[in-house]
Amino acid sequence: MKNKEIMKMVCELLLAGCFVVPLSGCGELSVEVVTPPDKLVASEGPSSDSTAPSNEVADIVVVHDEIQTPEEEEILPEADFNDHKTEEAKELLPSEQAVVKSVTASGPVALDPSWEYASYSKINSGHAVMYRAEVGRKDIVIGVNAGHGTNGGTKVKTFSHPDMSPKFTGGTNAKGAVESMAVSSGMTFNDGSREAVVALATARKLRDLLLANGYDVLMVRDDDDVQLDNIARTVICNNLANCHISIHFDGDGLDHDKGCFFISTPDGLKSSVPVAFVWEKSEALGRSLVEGLRGKGCKINGNGAMAIDLTQTSYSTVPSVDIELGNQTTPHDDANLARFAEGLLDGINGYFLK
Numbered sequence: 026m027k028n029k030e031i032m033k034m035v036c037e038l039l040l041a042g043c044f045v046v047p048l049s050g051c052g053e054l055s056v057e058v059v060t061p062p063d064k065l066v067a068s069e070g071p072s073s074d075s076t077a078p079s080n081e082v083a084d085i086v087v088v089h090d091e092i093q094t095p096e097e098e099e100i101l102p103e104a105d106f107n108d109h110k111t112e113e114a115k116e117l118l119p120s121e122q123a124v125v126k127s128v129t130a131s132g133p134v135a136l137d138p139s140w141e142y143a144s145y146s147k148i149n150s151g152h153a154v155m156y157r158a159e160v161g162r163k164d165i166v167i168g169v170n171a172g173h174g175t176n177g178g179t180k181v182k183t184f185s186h187p188d189m190s191p192k193f194t195g196g197t198n199a200k201g202a203v204e205s206m207a208v209s210s211g212m213t214f215n216d217g218s219r220e221a222v223v224a225l226a227t228a229r230k231l232r233d234l235l236l237a238n239g240y241d242v243l244m245v246r247d248d249d250d251v252q253l254d255n256i257a258r259t260v261i262c263n264n265l266a267n268c269h270i271s272i273h274f275d276g277d278g279l280d281h282d283k284g285c286f287f288i289s290t291p292d293g294l295k296s297s298v299p300v301a302f303v304w305e306k307s308e309a310l311g312r313s314l315v316e317g318l319r320g321k322g323c324k325i326n327g328n329g330a331m332a333i334d335l336t337q338t339s340y341s342t343v344p345s346v347d348i349e350l351g352n353q354t355t356p357h358d359d360a361n362l363a364r365f366a367e368g369l370l371d372g373i374n375g376y377f378l379k
């Protein structure tokens with residue numbers, strides 16, 4: 026009898042295509058975890074628990090439990106999420122699909138220490154902020170990361186890559202660096218403005234445009250200082266956004282504005298995990314952003330791409346782009362920043378609505 030019962034249970038589980046696992050550290054919670062067929066393979070980290078199944082869905086449930094009131098939960102139209110999943114399931118990566126079920130409320134979101142690669146982060150006491158569109162909802166979350174703006178970030182080092190291999194190219198950190206600055210301070214414009222401040226002003230304009238166009242926005246940095254290093258920022262986007270766009274201006278020392286470009290994936294990084302699973306999508310998003318900017322009359326540098334080995338790229342499991350909107354000579358008055366934001370919106374539309 027007992028064996029029969031066990032067999033029956035196994036069959037039911039197989040038919041359902043899912044397993045119910047207890048959430049470690051969450052006591053009574055038990056959550057359905059659907060293992061996608063093309064699940065990304067986690068690399069072995071220094072202290073990450075690589076034996077646990079990927080549980081983006083389960084973990085996110087915990088996060089929105091923290092920020093969501095029961096009232097909000099009740100009025101959520103669950104059918105919307107299901108519809109969305111059905112429509113887009115073939116297009117989205119597993120980590121992107123997780124978003125569909127998870128993002129349910131506006132408000133602050135912290136790094137969940139159980140998320141993949143979260144253990145590599147060293148600065149993570151701050152929080153990002155989720156903004157939900159109220160009109161024309163698209164159920165697409167854009168991670169907007171105003172670059173820099175983490176006090177003390179230059180004094181802390183994190184692994185350049187999840188597999189602890191050295192950087193393939195130079196950039197803010199030298200080629201060959203196994204550890205990189207957790208967050209660099211950014212450059213200073215020739216007029217004395219700080220890149221971090223201008224990047225945040227641009228990010229806020231982009232946020233408002235995105236919300237008006239039905240996109241949800243995950244503002245990775247919503248203030249002058251956020252205590253989230255580049256890895257924490259990336260992991261939060263991996264789990265709560267459909268893409269990750271960081272906004273920068275290049276400190277290149279030139280005396281003229283060389284124009285906009287995105288940071289593309291260096292060849293050496295393309296076979297690394299998790300880069301191998303997502304870099305082509307990141308390139309497509311980057312190219313689309315550049316074309317959006319070009320369409321608004323923004324100057325474009327060369328072919329619009331420059332390959333640099335970034336921490337952001339190395340840890341991203343969703344399409345992820347560092348967009349450089351010029352350099353220390355670039356005009357950054359209100360009108361010009363608005364033009365950048367409009368160009369980026371066009372690029373985002375080009376990528377998600379094509």
Ligand SMILES: [Zn+2]
Pocket residue numbers: 172173211212220272273274275
């Ligand atoms: Zn920068």
